[in-house]
Amino acid sequence: MTSTTPEHITVLGAGILGAAAAHHLSRRGARVSVIDAQTAGDRATTASFACVNGSAKSEPALAALNDRGVAEYHHVAAALGDAAVRFTGQHFVATDAESLRVAELRVHAARARGYGGELLDGAALREREPRMRLDTVPLAVAWFDADGWADPDAIRRHFLTGLQVRQRRATSIVPTSSGRLRVEFADGDSTDTDRVVNATGAGAPDIHLPAARTTRGAASFGLVVSVDTPVDLVSTVIRTPRLGIRPDGHNRALLHSHDVDAVITRGEITTHDATEILLDRARHMFPDAVGINARRATIGPRPIPPDGAPSVGALAAVPGYYELSAHSGVTLAPLLGRLLAEEILTGAHNPLTAPFRPDRFRKAPS
Numbered sequence: 111m112t113s114t115t116p117e118h119i120t121v122l123g124a125g126i127l128g129a130a131a132a133h134h135l136s137r138r139g140a141r142v143s144v145i146d147a148q149t150a151g152d153r154a155t156t157a158s159f160a161c162v163n164g165s166a167k168s169e170p171a172l173a174a175l176n177d178r179g180v181a182e183y184h185h186v187a188a189a190l191g192d193a194a195v196r197f198t199g200q201h202f203v204a205t206d207a208e209s210l211r212v213a214e215l216r217v218h219a220a221r222a223r224g225y226g227g228e229l230l231d232g233a234a235l236r237e238r239e240p241r242m243r244l245d246t247v248p249l250a251v252a253w254f255d256a257d258g259w260a261d262p263d264a265i266r267r268h269f270l271t272g273l274q275v276r277q278r279r280a281t282s283i284v285p286t287s288s289g290r291l292r293v294e295f296a297d298g299d300s301t302d303t304d305r306v307v308n309a310t311g312a313g314a315p316d317i318h319l320p321a322a323r324t325t326r327g328a329a330s331f332g333l334v335v336s337v338d339t340p341v342d343l344v345s346t347v348i349r350t351p352r353l354g355i356r357p358d359g360h361n362r363a364l365l366h367s368h369d370v371d372a373v374i375t376r377g378e379i380t381t382h383d384a385t386e387i388l389l390d391r392a393r394h395m396f397p398d399a400v401g402i403n404a405r406r407a408t409i410g411p412r413p414i415p416p417d418g419a420p421s422v423g424a425l426a427a428v429p430g431y432y433e434l435s436a437h438s439g440v441t442l443a444p445l446l447g448r449l450l451a452e453e454i455l456t457g458a459h460n461p462l463t464a465p466f467r468p469d470r471f472r473k474a475p476s
């Protein structure tokens with residue numbers, strides 16, 4: 111299988127980031143092939159808590175990128191309606207000295223850059239989320255009304271409309287003598303193409319790139335439990351140190367917790383036991399809501415570029431090769447997919463992506 115038409119672009123990975131890039135490339139007239147290994151459990155997008163937010167970032171360049179990522183979601187909302195994205199706002203609840211420090215820092219940083227945020231007290235939270243009970247009175251509650259949540263699989267499907275996804279596992283990307291790139295697959299086949307977008311998420315470090323020595327990222331694993339609830343438990347995204355919860359449609363919510371993710375990543379707990387922990391915490395937090403039951407528990411690999419920040423754009427050492435990877439990839443996908451497509455088709459990269467170029471991971475030749 112060898113493609114000969116010039117400017118054929120192969121997008122590896124059909125998670126939300128690859129889908130967004132493929133969408134923006136094809137709607138600008140590029141000839142795009144999408145390839146995905148499609149192995150169950152390989153995709154972060156399907157397992158995501160999918161909070162769309164600028165508030166969790168305070169480093170200026172990353173925060174500016176995330177703020178723009180949230181703004182880009184207003185185009186998604188215009189196209190897909192509020193089943194795909196809701197700007198409900200987010201409460202970040204501080205119950206100890208460390209979470210108070212984080213809450214104050216986030217509000218200060220968000221206000222300073224115009225994203226908006228305020229510090230509330232526990233009484234205000236109780237009024238807004240009356241079903242929720244906390245064991246301790248919050249020291250403060252950081253509130254960000256620009257944040258929200260998305261249905262990443264619906265958005266991913268929307269971005270892939272009209273595009274065929276071929277099932278293949280890429281193993282290496284090698285420059286050819288004619289100036290193109292050869293993508294080699296696990297089944298021994300290969301395809302030649304003009305450009306490659308590597309959007310394989312946590313799978314990226316396994317794809318061999320012999321033309322460039324780079325520091326590769328890693329993955330952490332995360333669990334999200336979707337629950338049926340007798341009533342709508344919350345109307346906003348809520349993060350406490352013990353539980354993240356957000357609405358997920360009528361009488362449904364998603365549960366997540368970073369400390370549970372950490373034990374899952376270390377392999378110290380089964381999915382069943384981790385799910386029970388999140389369910390117990392939710393039942394404890396909403397004692398009057400009898401009948402909070404799991405409908406689905408999903409574990410996914412969260413791609414983590416080496417310094418935790420996104421990796422987007424061309425790698426100078428390998429002409430035609432581009433990376434697209436992000437830890438908060440749901441928030442950033444619509445924006446980064448568009449910016450990368452513009453870079454590929456015009457040759458110029460947007461200044462917003464300047465601090466996040468993959469070239470920063472290039473290792474000196476040994």
Ligand SMILES: Cc1cc2nc3c(=O)[nH]c(=O)nc-3n(C[C@H](O)[C@H](O)[C@H](O)COP(=O)(O)OP(=O)(O)OC[C@H]3O[C@@H](n4cnc5c(N)ncnc54)[C@H](O)[C@@H]3O)c2cc1C
Binds near residue numbers: 145161281331332
């Ligand atoms: C528990 C959890 C909670 C999260 N919460 C949030 C949040 O609140 N907000 C937020 O913005 N982000 C969140 N994230 C992160 C976000 O979900 C990811 O950053 C995003 O989904 C990454 O998308 P992706 O397209 O890069 O990766 P993926 O969705 O993992 O897609 C990568 C695709 O590449 C394919 N692939 C892999 N290897 C190969 C190969 N060798 N050849 C071909 N195809 C391959 C896979 O099959 C997969 O379909 C969370 C993630 C998790 C796990």
